[in-house]
Amino acid sequence: MRTRAAAEQTILRVNLSNGTMRREPLPAEWTRQYLGARGMHSRLLFNEIPPHADPLGEENILYFGAGPLDGLPVGNGRMSVACKSPRGTVAEGSFGGFFGPEMRRAGVDYIALHGKADRPVYLYICDEHAELRDASHLWGLTTDQTDDALRRELPDADVQLRYIGPAGENGVHASVILGNRNNSGGRAGCGEVMGSKKLKAIAVRGTGGIGVADYPAFVQAYQTYRQRLDLATSRDAWTPVWSTYGAPVLARLFAEQGNLMTRNAQQMHWESDKAVRISAEAYLDRYVTKAKACFSCPWPACQKLHTIPDGEYAGWQGGNYWAGQPVVFGSLLDIDDLDFVLALSILCNRYGLDIFHVGFTLAWAMECYEKGILTRADTDGLELTFGCRDRQGLLELVRKIALRQGFGALLALGCSRAARQVGKGSERFCLAVKDQELEAIAQRSFYMVALGVAVSEVGPDHTRWYPPYPCNPNLLPPEELAALGIHLDLKKAFEGRNPEEKGKLLRWFSISRAVVESLPGCVFLVRDTLGLDMRPWWQMFRAATGMEVDYFEFLKAGERVINLERAFNVREGFRRADDHPPYRMANEDVPVFGFRRLSPDIFDPMLDEYYDAMGWSLTTSIPRAQTLQALGLADVAAALQACGVEVEA
Amino acid sequence: MKRLYVIEDLCNGCRLCQTFCSSLAEGVFSAEGRIRVLKPSGEAQDIPILDCDGRCLRPLFDAQTPTCVSVCPTGALLYEEAAAAAERRLLLAEARRRHSLFKVVAPWKWPFAWQGMPPQKGETP
Ligand code: SF4
Ligand code: SF4
Numbered sequence: 001m002r003t004r005a006a007a008e009q010t011i012l013r014v015n016l017s018n019g020t021m022r023r024e025p026l027p028a029e030w031t032r033q034y035l036g037a038r039g040m041h042s043r044l045l046f047n048e049i050p051p052h053a054d055p056l057g058e059e060n061i062l063y064f065g066a067g068p069l070d071g072l073p074v075g076n077g078r079m080s081v082a083c084k085s086p087r088g089t090v091a092e093g094s095f096g097g098f099f100g101p102e103m104r105r106a107g108v109d110y111i112a113l114h115g116k117a118d119r120p121v122y123l124y125i126c127d128e129h130a131e132l133r134d135a136s137h138l139w140g141l142t143t144d145q146t147d148d149a150l151r152r153e154l155p156d157a158d159v160q161l162r163y164i165g166p167a168g169e170n171g172v173h174a175s176v177i178l179g180n181r182n183n184s185g186g187r188a189g190c191g192e193v194m195g196s197k198k199l200k201a202i203a204v205r206g207t208g209g210i211g212v213a214d215y216p217a218f219v220q221a222y223q224t225y226r227q228r229l230d231l232a233t234s235r236d237a238w239t240p241v242w243s244t245y246g247a248p249v250l251a252r253l254f255a256e257q258g259n260l261m262t263r264n265a266q267q268m269h270w271e272s273d274k275a276v277r278i279s280a281e282a283y284l285d286r287y288v289t290k291a292k293a294c295f296s297c298p299w300p301a302c303q304k305l306h307t308i309p310d311g312e313y314a315g316w317q318g319g320n321y322w323a324g325q326p327v328v329f330g331s332l333l334d335i336d337d338l339d340f341v342l343a344l345s346i347l348c349n350r351y352g353l354d355i356f357h358v359g360f361t362l363a364w365a366m367e368c369y370e371k372g373i374l375t376r377a378d379t380d381g382l383e384l385t386f387g388c389r390d391r392q393g394l395l396e397l398v399r400k401i402a403l404r405q406g407f408g409a410l411l412a413l414g415c416s417r418a419a420r421q422v423g424k425g426s427e428r429f430c431l432a433v434k435d436q437e438l439e440a441i442a443q444r445s446f447y448m449v450a451l452g453v454a455v456s457e458v459g460p461d462h463t464r465w466y467p468p469y470p471c472n473p474n475l476l477p478p479e480e481l482a483a484l485g486i487h488l489d490l491k492k493a494f495e496g497r498n499p500e501e502k503g504k505l506l507r508w509f510s511i512s513r514a515v516v517e518s519l520p521g522c523v524f525l526v527r528d529t530l531g532l533d534m535r536p537w538w539q540m541f542r543a544a545t546g547m548e549v550d551y552f553e554f555l556k557a558g559e560r561v562i563n564l565e566r567a568f569n570v571r572e573g574f575r576r577a578d579d580h581p582p583y584r585m586a587n588e589d590v591p592v593f594g595f596r597r598l599s600p601d602i603f604d605p606m607l608d609e610y611y612d613a614m615g616w617s618l619t620t621s622i623p624r625a626q627t628l629q630a631l632g633l634a635d636v637a638a639a640l641q642a643c644g645v646e647v648e649a
Numbered sequence: 650m651k652r653l654y655v656i657e658d659l660c661n662g663c664r665l666c667q668t669f670c671s672s673l674a675e676g677v678f679s680a681e682g683r684i685r686v687l688k689p690s691g692e693a694q695d696i697p698i699l700d701c702d703g704r705c706l707r708p709l710f711d712a713q714t715p716t717c718v719s720v721c722p723t724g725a726l727l728y729e730e731a732a733a734a735a736e737r738r739l740l741l742a743e744a745r746r747r748h749s750l751f752k753v754v755a756p757w758k759w760p761f762a763w764q765g766m767p768p769q770k771g772e773t774p
């Protein structure tokens with residue numbers, strides 16, 4: 001068996017335009033500076049995608065990347081996918097499943113897809129061998145059909161796949177890449193870019209092994225990490241809930257507290273009997289057939305397989321019911337029928353659509369319909385009310401979004417572009433930032449979330465920071481937190497509707513999560529103290545790679561990553577004015593509960609605090625020269641200046 | 650005599666057992682364990698197959714417990730005497746009658762007071 005060192009990082013470059021391929025090692029010091037996965041991608045994107053490149057043109061590059069911990073029993077099979085987004089920002093997302101470890105075992109840690117194929121192709125990698133194969137017979141297939149077809153074609157049962165559905169092929173806004181049928185990622189634009197390159201799928205099979213530099217130290221660090229996360233030993237109330245029921249318990253908890261976006265967030269509370277009908281408990285009772293997990297996850301059942309047992313959608317199969325679905329297909333649309341919520345979500349997976357895009361865009365369209373801005377003449381005759389009675393019609397509309405047909409073609413543009421096209425004030429209830437739809441967490445009750453959504457370089461993405469149920473800060477005494485480099489008034493920081501300390505808190509959360517996503521590990525697996533005390537991650541990284549790096553230097557990698565991603569956006573013209581909450585959140589108070597709108601007196605000081613903590617210009621959000629210098633990114637400052645960007649000292 | 654047992658329908662397919670097992674001889678992580686989890690149809694099925702009696706090459710976490718059993722998150726692997734294994738199997742069946750949580754995790758992995766006697770279906774633990 002071929003064995004590789006965990007520290008080794010190799011990139012396979014594939015030119016889709018002319019079919020050439022080569023493997024090359026990445027600079028060893030990059031592993032120290034950026035770790036891997038998301039971090040490595042932040043460097044590659046900044047260096048290799050020319051400024052103002054056409055996102056759907058030849059110059060854009062799509063990267064798939066694992067990292068030093070992938071293939072080891074802590075990498076969780078997480079991996080990163082990245083490119084320049086059709087929205088102009090950096091696009092980056094994380095995947096679960098088994099693809100990353102398989103890449104590593106095949107000796108390929110990154111795949112860079114350059115150029116564009118002139119006909120549909122898929123990439124097949126098996127250890128040293130790699131080839132582009134014709135995919136004409138797969139083009140147009142849904143993701144489940146593609147999975148089946150490729151499994152027939154590639155008879156090794158352990159081959160790992162990533163593919164797009166019709167939505168990605170058709171360049172539908174926010175379409176995702178999927179694998180293992182139910183694991184999706186890359187909603188910031190990666191599915192669209194993959195489709196523009198006419199790349200239907202990637203298949204990889206690897207038979208090698210990965211050696212760690214110091215096995216006993218690695219096992220010891222694993223033990224600490226496992227202790228923090230194990231149901232029996234974790235000191236975190238969320239661990240057992242999340243690892244079995246999953247996050248949809250939140251909908252029920254939030255429904256009566258003014259924290260649940262309802263009817264396109266016109267209200268923030270929902271009748272509790274409705275929330276109970278689509279709760280995690282109902283899901284587990286009626287639909288779940290089996291527990292699932294990503295590679296080497298220490299949790300029993302964060303993921304699940306489900307089948308709708310009877311009724312109109314009898315026999316429909318899918319997987320996973322996370323915090324997103326009960327909101328985007330539940331309260332947001334006022335649908336309290338879990339069969340139907342799951343059917344919508346299964347359909348999105350089959351077509352490779354992003355559920356957040358579909359949910360928020362439908363909710364926007366429903367509000368337009370309610371207010372008479374859209375009528376049956378626009379919706380192909382569909383009675384598009386909240387709670388939509390015409391279920392068949394709504395499912396058909398989702399299909400039409402993926403195929404860009406009829407009224408679906410408008411919604412396929414995403415909420416922002418659709419609203420700009422429709423006008424008539426409908427922009428005011430489009431819930432998006434940087435042209436990307438929100439996620440499921442309330443902003444006017446959780447200011448850290450509002451700030452995180454506004455500043456995120458890839459558009460709204462809750463995996464970049466913490467949801468409002470952070471690890472228990474009381475587990476670490478203040479002196480220990482200070483010794484770990486966390487200087488925050490935690491009491492204030494964790495108060496949902498207090499703007500104080502939010503900038504500093506977000507800085508810590510963003511950096512620590514960038515570290516986890518670069519190792520890579522799973523951002524859900526930061527329970528107990530693992531999100532504040534990153535030493536177990538650091539110890540596993542050191543033991544695996546044999547690299548001597550001190551704790552604070554290790555954390556700096558996360559800071560580099562965020563600065564590089566920010567620099568990428570800055571070079572494309574994004575500035576402070578682009579970091580703002582959606583109109584509704586900034587201009588309307590929460591009905592009934594009276595939570596205040598995120599007016600400038602609340603929001604601006606948080607933004608200032610965040611930029612200041614990051615060492616960025618308060619007026620422009622551009623990283624300052626001294627910040628970049630201190631991170632060893634002087635070349636980035638120079639590159640920005642060379643493009644005419646004004647970098648403050 | 651204690652031996653290894655698999656409760657197949659508790660297995661979530663994470664391959665922690667296989668991955669750790671593969672490393673026990675030489676510290677190299679691969680897919681070559683004495684326990685392997687077959688996935689004949691993508692992620693729809695997970696079938697752990699043993700080529701080991703439980704005399705572990707190297708119990709990493711507890712001298713009395715095989716490594717694969719220590720790391721298994723769902724309770725799908727047991728290292729028990731025959732009678733004790735049968736008892737566990739019956740406990741699981743009973744727990745499943747009472748609460749759907751045990752579709753996805755073994756009651757002996759659920760570390761709460763009612764571990765042995767879960768509440769009735771529909772109640773939240
Ligand atoms: S917590 Fe969930 S998403 Fe994260 S590695 Fe485990 S199964 Fe995957
Ligand atoms: S008992 Fe030890 S050697 Fe045997 S399968 Fe389990 S981990 Fe491998």
Ligand code: SF4
Nearest residue numbers: 660661663664666721
């Ligand atoms: S560790 Fe347990 S749950 Fe995971 S694959 Fe092995 S037997 Fe299945």
